[in-house]
Amino acid sequence: MTSAASESSQNPASALPKSWEPSAVxxxxxxxxxxxxxxxxxxxxxxxxxxxxxxxxxxxxxxxxxxxxxxxxxxxxxxxxxxxxxxxxxxxxxxxxxxxxxxxxxxxxxxxxxxxxxxxxxxxxxxxxxxxxxxxxxxxxxxxxxxxxxxxxxxxxxxxxxxxxxxQTIFKRLYDAGLIYRAERLVNWSPVLQTAISDIEVKFEDVEGELVSLRYGSLDDAEPHVIVATTRVETMLGDTAVAVHPADERYQALIGTTLEHPITGRQIPIIADDYVDPEFGTGAVKITPAHDPNDFEMGLRHKLPMPTIMDETGKIADTGTRFDGMDRFEARVMIREELAGQGRVVAEKRPYLHSVGHSERSGESIEPRLSMQWWVKVDELAKMAGDAVRDGETTIHPKSLEPRWFGWVDDMHDWCISRQLWWGHRIPIWYGPDGEAVCVGPDEIAPEGYVQDPDVLDTWFxxxxxxxxxxxxxxxxxxxxxxxxxxxxxxxxxxxxxxxxxxxxxxxxxxxxxxxxxxxxxxxxxxxxxxxxxxxxxxxxxxxxxxxxxxxxxWVERFGADALRFTLARGANPGSDLSVGEDHAKSSRSFATKLFNATKFAMMNGARPAPLPDRADLTDVDRWILDRLEQVRAEVDADFDRYEFGKACEALYHFAWDEVCDWYLELAKVQFAAEPARVEATRAVLGTVLDALLRLLHPVMPFVTETLWKVLTGGESVVIAQWPAATDVEADAVAAQRVSDMQKLITEVRRFRSGQGLNDKQKVSARVTGMGEADLDGKLGSIASQAWLTDPAPDFTVTASLEVRLSRATVVVDLDTSGTVDVEAEKRRLAKDLAAAEKELASTTGKLGNEAFLAKAPEKVVEKIRGRQQVATEDVARLRARLAELDGK
CATH class of the missing domain: 3.40.50.620 (HUPs)
Known part of the structure; x- marks a missing residue:
């Protein structure tokens, strides 16, 4: 056996890289x-x-x-x-x-x-x-x-x-069921691509255009006339009516009459339709059924002619005017000039900001255009889709988006499925010599002499x-x-x-x-x-x-795939947008590194998954971290089941960083210095916790967890490892409270040290009092270690002290002999704490003195506020006494 292999067999951590470098693995x-x-x-x-x-x-x-x-x-x-x-x-x-x-x-x-x-x-x-x-x-x-x-x-x-x-199969089934048909309808037309495009491929943008008011009819104010406004003057070549509201008194005499089109010479009717808003503009609108969705619907209602005035490229065509062959935008200018020359332009507003649909692919403004296309009749299909959610067959997460679903499927228009392209699924309709059509299934052959429809199907089909x-x-x-x-x-x-x-x-x-x-x-x-x-x-x-x-x-290159994934999953909750920046990715990379370093350190100290001793033989800290693991597992399972990815990631992040790394791993260092049985128990607990934590994190951070888990457990792969299962162990509330008290005590001492400007390694002479043997249970060393305290000198005499009361524990700091304490800084800290305690006392006392509040509030709420009042009262008394003591120095 080589020395490297021997080292690896003695300590599995040696099989891990020196540091976490995602790109290397x-x-x-x-x-x-x-x-x-x-x-x-x-x-x-x-x-x-x-x-x-x-x-x-x-x-x-x-x-x-x-x-x-x-x-x-x-x-x-x-x-x-x-x-x-x-x-x-x-x-x-x-x-x-x-x-x-x-x-x-x-x-x-x-x-x-x-x-x-x-x-x-x-x-x-x-x-x-x-x-x-x-x-x-x-x-x-x-x-x-x-x-x-x-x-x-x-x-x-x-x-x-x-x-x-x-x-091909479903097209034929829909066609045979009468749910696919061919008709001339209005579509989103792309003059650049020369095809119909779907609504999702149309992006609306605010553009600066012009609003031109035109006069139809006589130029004599005493004779019949109407004034209409438009942002697309060129479409007036396709006007086949002017519409007003049926109740608009201004136009009652004109409804049913005709006016001469100022350029084509056609007689166009004045029609009445409830769609027209009499309060908007002049209350009269020009109707171009072949080039506007709303006008098209009105044209259907009133059986209006629908001449298409543009070809597939967006050029004016088939109008019989001198504008034929002009690009639509060139024609817009030329037609406006001709109308102005006739004295029919009564007003112009430039620039006029309005929303215009543009082709997402080619960038040009789309043209609503009457075109012969293939359609899916959606009424029956859309109802089934809506009922599936109503009846609970499909559940939408979040539920708050259900109204948008129903709003769409309950008011869906027939779907244009044909595209004038070559790349795609060719429409399986074949035409005979006399125009007859046949739909050909996947196992069928079109009759001889028939020609296939040149269009292809919408990609969404x-x-x-x-x-x-x-x-x-x-x-x-x-x-x-x-x-x-x-x-x-x-x-x-x-x-x-x-x-x-x-x-x-x-x-x-x-x-x-x-x-x-x-x-x-x-x-x-x-x-x-x-x-x-x-x-x-x-x-x-x-x-x-x-x-x-x-x-x-x-981000994968710079921070690793795990960091990208964790950043995105941590921000993902049903229906909510998420904001991400480079700082988020750096934080996630730091988390991966923290996990790697902590696990490697644990393995270097012998941590490994192993059978745990009886709960009675574990320390409070051991029982606490195992109970927290189970609580987090349950929380994460519930969150994932509800698709609350962000909440699950938050729970795992804080458990891993705050509780496992910052608390348990640090407290375990003290236990590693204890007797052999305690050391082995600590190694087993730490290994068990890390094993489960890595499995819980694996779906979000697969690479770092795979690297660590295989070495920690010797298993084949965490990909096929068992997901952590629920335990039937009742949580130890007493151990949780003791650890919580210790954490608060250590945190308060650290806060004191920070306020004093002490560096991390600088010892402070102090002692912990008021803790019985059951409470201590190895915690005294933990407190001293985590708070950087040292035993006081033999001649220790307390003339002033820092006192932190949690449960029955008190930390007493020798302000005279430590030589490190800034009394004025400590007074400022205590004064700040006193102000907060007095504010809390005033708030709780006020609520408890409010008869209306006491009459409505549940008893549990009232009892909780009484408890807060009692704690605030004790804190105020204690802090005032401390300040008085320090003022005497």
């Missing part, structure tokens, strides 16, 4: 977990199943702080359940991200002097797949850096063959199937049998309406469609945990424009 530890198969789920296992599907990030993207929060929380849940004995499936994957991916490849083509429309569809798709193979794995590597315990053997991609089959398509649906698989419905969905509240609602609708439809009685079936997940947004340390939303974004991988 994280990659190797993670790969070891993967190679060992710890994250690979067994669908045939007898263990109860627990499953989470990863919200699929875009294949084009990289992880931002929101992703890092998502992944951390899912990993915490998965690791804990695995330790609790569940068969855990955390299923990873990526979304093909139709628009984003197509844009990336088109930019590459542009750099080569090529355009998509110069290629065949097949060649372009082949080019995208090539890009995906070469550059689409960034997020996967980043997930490994975070420590994501996902089942890589089941990684999925929304365009995989199996998932594509699921998409395929991601809406994610919980069950990833497990093999529509086939019956072991995964579906074991892990579906999934246990919990973890996501941000900002996409509650878009993704969560679609998954719920599809999941309920699939289950209902498979049943004989057509009744709604199982939900896709039992719990929905909605966390908030990650903001910067000042509470501002992170964005590129503000320059306040934080790269989570940068």
């Amino acid at each position: 994280e990659a190797e530890l993670y790969q070891g977990w993967v190679d060992a198969g710890y994250f690979t789920a067994d669908a045939t296992s007898d263990k109860p199943g627990y499953s989470i599907v990863l919200p699929p990030p875009n294949v084009t993207g990289s992880l931002h702080m929101g992703h890092a929060l998502d992944h951390t929380l899912m990993d915490v849940l998965s690791r804990r359940k695995r330790m609790q004995g569940y068969e855990v499936l955390w299923l990873p994957g990526m979304d093909h991200a139709g628009i984003a991916t197509q844009m990336v490849v088109e930019k590459q083509l542009a750099a080569e002097g090529k355009r998509r429309d110069e290629m065949s569809r097949e060649d372009f798709i082949e080019r995208v797949w090539k890009w995906k193979a070469e550059s689409g794995g960034t997020i996967g590597e980043q997930m490994r850096r975070l420590g994501d315990g996902v089942d890589w053997s089941r990684e999925r991609f929304t365009l995989d063959e199996g998932l594509s089959r699921a998409v 395929s991601s809406g199937l994610w919980p069950f398509s990833t497990m093999g649906w529509p086939d019956k698989t072991d995964e579906l049998e074991k892990f579906y419905p999934t246990s919990v969905l973890v996501t941000g509240y900002d996409i509650l309406f878009f993704w969560v609602a679609r998954m719920m609708m599809f999941g309920k439809f699939v289950a209902r469609d498979a049943g004989e009685d057509a009744a709604p079936g199982p939900v896709p997940f039992h719990d929905v945990f909605l966390h908030g947004l990650v903001r910067d340390e000042h509470g501002k939303k992170m964005s590129k424009s503000r320059g306040n974004g934080i790269d989570p991988l940068d």
